Amino acid sequence: MVKQILAGETLPLRSAVLRNNLPLEECVFETDSQGFHLGAFVDDKLVSIATFFPEDYSELGHGGYRLRGMATHPNYHGKGYGTQLIQFAINHLRNEGISYLWCNARSTALGFYKKLNFMVVSDEFIVPGIGPHFNMSIQIQ
Numbered sequence: 001m002v003k004q005i006l007a008g009e010t011l012p013l014r015s016a017v018l019r020n021n022l023p024l025e026e027c028v029f030e031t032d033s034q035g036f037h038l039g040a041f042v043d044d045k046l047v048s049i050a051t052f053f054p055e056d057y058s059e060l061g062h063g064g065y066r067l068r069g070m071a072t073h074p075n076y077h078g079k080g081y082g083t084q085l086i087q088f089a090i091n092h093l094r095n096e097g098i099s100y101l102w103c104n105a106r107s108t109a110l111g112f113y114k115k116l117n118f119m120v121v122s123d124e125f126i127v128p129g130i131g132p133h134f135n136m137s138i139q140i141q
């Protein structure tokens with residue numbers, strides 16, 4: 001089941017999956033009070049998270065939303081939970097009149113986003129401390 005969650009609920013999975021177990025307070029995004037956060041639950045266990053907030057990607061113009069903090073618990077990879085979150089968000093954003101969704105995609109996760117029809121919109125670049133990324137986007141209107 002996919003539902004909206006509080007920013008604070010994302011922090012344990014952000015830390016464990018994306019930030020090498022950094023203290024939770026260091027896993028807060030400056031934008032966490034904007035937009036919305038989604039969680040996928042198996043029974044009562046939160047197994048996948050993603051955060052969506054308004055931010056344009058300069059080359060794509062106005063009406064953009066950005067995805068950050070996409071993470072699925074390793075025991076639940078490949079079971080469709082990440083896909084469920086993105087599809088839920090795209091349906092919601094389409095109803096809200098948002099034009100496109102974009103993200104800094106880790107190069108290791110490129111295949112996941114490509115399966116969801118995201119397109120690469122930048123050259124590869126390094127995010128310090130994390131590694132190689134591409135910017136990717138999907139048109140939703």
Ligand SMILES: CC(C)(COP(=O)(O)OP(=O)(O)OC[C@H]1O[C@@H](n2cnc3c(N)ncnc32)[C@H](O)[C@@H]1OP(=O)(O)O)[C@@H](O)C(=O)NCCC(=O)NCCS
Nearest residue numbers: 070071072077078079080081082083105106108109111112
């Ligand atoms: C990337 C990630 C969020 C995907 O979540 P998930 O819940 O496992 O994704 P899904 O089960 O919905 O996968 C959908 C499809 O993408 C594929 N896929 C998932 N992760 C992939 C990856 N890293 N590379 C290539 N393909 C991938 C799945 O095999 C599946 O393919 P299928 O439809 O043929 O079965 C998850 O692997 C993860 O948390 N990785 C570590 C953190 C990370 O890289 N996050 C993204 C930061 S930009």
